Amino acid sequence: MSAAYSFDNDDPAAELRHDLLAGILDPFTFDRLGAAGDLTGLRCLEAGAGGGSVARWLAARAGPGGHVLATDVNPRHMPVDQGYVVRRHDLTTEPIPEPPWDLIHARLVLAHLPGRERILARLAEGLAPGGILLIEDWLSAYPGVVLAAPDAAASELVERYHRILVSRLLPANGADPAWAGRAHAAMLAAGLTGVTTEIRAGSWAGGTAGARLIAVNVAQVGAGLRATGFTDAELDRLTELAGDPRLVIRSHFTYSTMGRRR
Incomplete structure (x- = not known):
């Protein structure tokens, strides 16, 4: 990812972020990857692999006859003894490594990258005939993310935090919080067939992995939040609310879009 990526892997909170994201997203991701069929012996690319949980799952299913490459622009949080190969790689500036691939997966990656449609097209080109892109x-x-809160002030604070994060801070660093809704059309434009999108959402109560992301975000982009007018007391309150079960927020909508190369 670019140097302006909002959630830098060198940040002290990055390891916790990867753990929380794995807890939130892995079950859905594994369901979708499982729907791709038997992965035994396949060549799989996990692009923007983060903490490596999906790469580890792929390696277990591809088996000794397969090959899993896990890439990231900063792969420091990926163990190197989990059955997959780790490589530093920048999707925005470097060719897709070692094509062709039977399966390519990228999660919470393209929304943060400028030129995401072009990158998706290059990923599609990196597939073997019949290969799958997820x-x-x-x-x-x-x-409108707050479903319940301790009081009206807490509800307004969380809504303001969410609004500033997705409308100002993330876009300022090249992200597009609405991109997921265009991935299906982008796959069709890239010539993939059998394109399907499944969407999942739920509720996150304070103390669960999803709500705890609020505290991690405050730790990682607190300076940006302060620059938009948040006080230290408000940021402390957001961190407290992330662990308060009386706060319940709607999760983000996870768009999982899969297509196959002819």
Whole structure:
């Protein structure tokens, strides 16, 4: 990812972010990858692999006859002894490594990258005939995330935090919180067939992995939030609310879009 990526892997909170995201998203991702069929012996590319949980799952299913390459622009949080190969790689500036691939997966990656449609097209070109591309991103652009809160002030604070994050801070660093809704059309434009999109959402209560992301976001983009007018007391309150079960927020919409190369 670019240097302006909002959630830098060098940040002290990055490891916790990867753990929380794996807890939130892995079950859905594994369902979708399982629907791709038997992965035994396949060549799989996990692009923007983060903490490596999906690459580890793919390696277990591809088996010794397969090959899983896990790439990231900063792969420091991926173990190197989990059955997959780790490589530093920048999707925005470097060719797709080692094509062709039987399966390529990228989760919470393209929404953060300028030129995402072009990158998706290059990923599609990196598939073997019959190969599968699975792109998963959050559509986070919608307001109205608070389902319950301790009081009206807490509700307004969380809504303001969400609004500033998705309308100002993330776009300022090249992200598009609405991109997930365009991935299906982008796959069709790239010539993929059998394109399907499944969408999942739920509720996150304070203390669960999804709500705890609020505290991680405050830790990682607190300076940006302060620059938009948040006080230190408000940021402390957001961190507290992330662990308060009386706060319940709607999750982001996870768009999981899959297509196959002819």
